[in-house]
Amino acid sequence: MMKFGILVNEGPYTHQASDTAYLFAKAAIEKGHKIHRVFFYHDGVYNSSRLTEPPTDDRHIVNRWQKLGKDHHIDLVVCVAAALRRGIKDENLLEGFRISGLGQLVESGIQSDRLVVFGD
Amino acid sequence: MLHTVNKSPTERNSLESCFKYLKKGSVVLLIEDGVYGALKGCTTTKMVEQTLKSFPIYALYPDIEARGMQDRVIDGIKLVDYSGFVDLVAEHTTVQAWL
Amino acid sequence: MSEATGGIEMEENTSGKVKKFLYVNRRAPYGTIYALESLEVVLITAAFDQDVSLAFLEDGVYQVVKGQHTKGIDVKNFSPTYRALEGYDIEKLYVEKESMETRGLKESDFIVPVKVLSAQEMADLMLTQDVILSF
Numbered sequence: 312m313m314k315f316g317i318l319v320n321e322g323p324y325t326h327q328a329s330d331t332a333y334l335f336a337k338a339a340i341e342k343g344h345k346i347h348r349v350f351f352y353h354d355g356v357y358n359s360s361r362l363t364e365p366p367t368d369d370r371h372i373v374n375r376w377q378k379l380g381k382d383h384h385i386d387l388v389v390c391v392a393a394a395l396r397r398g399i400k401d402e403n404l405l406e407g408f409r410i411s412g413l414g415q416l417v418e419s420g421i422q423s424d425r426l427v428v429f430g431d
Numbered sequence: 432m433l434h435t436v437n438k439s440p441t442e443r444n445s446l447e448s449c450f451k452y453l454k455k456g457s458v459v460l461l462i463e464d465g466v467y468g469a470l471k472g473c474t475t476t477k478m479v480e481q482t483l484k485s486f487p488i489y490a491l492y493p494d495i496e497a498r499g500m501q502d503r504v505i506d507g508i509k510l511v512d513y514s515g516f517v518d519l520v521a522e523h524t525t526v527q528a529w530l
Numbered sequence: 531m532s533e534a535t536g537g538i539e540m541e542e543n544t545s546g547k548v549k550k551f552l553y554v555n556r557r558a559p560y561g562t563i564y565a566l567e568s569l570e571v572v573l574i575t576a577a578f579d580q581d582v583s584l585a586f587l588e589d590g591v592y593q594v595v596k597g598q599h600t601k602g603i604d605v606k607n608f609s610p611t612y613r614a615l616e617g618y619d620i621e622k623l624y625v626e627k628e629s630m631e632t633r634g635l636k637e638s639d640f641i642v643p644v645k646v647l648s649a650q651e652m653a654d655l656m657l658t659q660d661v662i663l664s665f
Contacts, residue, residue: 318663337517338514342514342517353567407526414572414574417551417574417575418578420551420575420660421549421580422547425525427520428526428663428664430437430664448556452649452653452656524660524661525659526662530665
């Protein structure tokens with residue numbers, strides 16, 4: 312059983328990074344591994360917006376992360392510096408995500424057995 | 432080390448770069464648009480086949496299938512699903528993403 | 531640097547572990563934000579007393595060239611931050627030789643002292659690292 316840290320560097324829909332990270336996380340959990348933290352950086356912070364309204368016949372990336380986080384007690388962290396730059400704040404953050412510092416990414420690198428990066 | 436490549440070799444030089452840094456024990460996994468690097472009959476095929484002689488190369492099958500490239504994969508490239516992706520990460524002490 | 535990068539948060543637990551973190555930089559500055567935002571992570575990692583190295587490959591070598599004057603594009607010039615890394619005990623900066631040469635650059639073009647490595651030497655360095663971050 313391993314502890315994985317995940318870094319998501321891109322926002323929902325524009326790049327596949329968030330999708331691949333999610334499907335990887337889901338597969339890891341199914342295999343009995345633990346996800347220590349998913350850290351959202353750069354445009355990845357947009358994965359936490361409670362304002363997204365994608366078409367109903369396609370996956371809801373933001374809600375999907377929320378559900379995975381809730382069902383498996385995964386710490387979904389949005390970088391404060393990157394979030395502020397892009398206008399993601401507590402008032403438009405979806406429940407289940409939290410805004411915190413880059414220290415959380417570093418800590419995940421230290422505490423996890425593996426840190427996997429998904430980006431552009 | 433596990434190296435992941437997520438961009439097409441005809442879009443970006445990430446695959447070519449990754450290949451420059453492979454050492455004994457390295458393994459490459461092509462994901463997302465990176466799976467276009469797994470295909471026969473392309474200008475990049477020779478480079479990939481050459482590397483395949485010394486290093487295992489994997490491709491994420493769901494990404495191949497999504498792009499309709501199922502019948503074009505270079506012989507010798509191993510196909511994995513997300514579960515296989517997880518196993519590859521677990522099996523190698525570090526993973527490096529070539530974005 | 532950004533005021534929002536903040537200090538160390540009390541909730542973090544690192545158990546005194548020291549890991550080797552390698553930051554791989556392959557992109558040029560200013561055209562995208564990756565160079566700047568990855569530098570912000572580098573600084574925080576040093577604040578956690580980790581063993582930090584920076585590798586500049588391909589267009590990443592452009593991040594550390596001298597003479598960046600950004601007033602005309604109205605973007606903050608963050609290249610001086612590379613000089614400030616030394617103050618955080620981050621001194622392991624590596625430039626890949628071919629990347630440098632194919633871009634017509636030499637060591638004296640860089641804003642900070644760097645160690646030039648061949649691709650093979652860089653690959654050997656990568657193998658020694660515990661955590662590799664790409665942006």
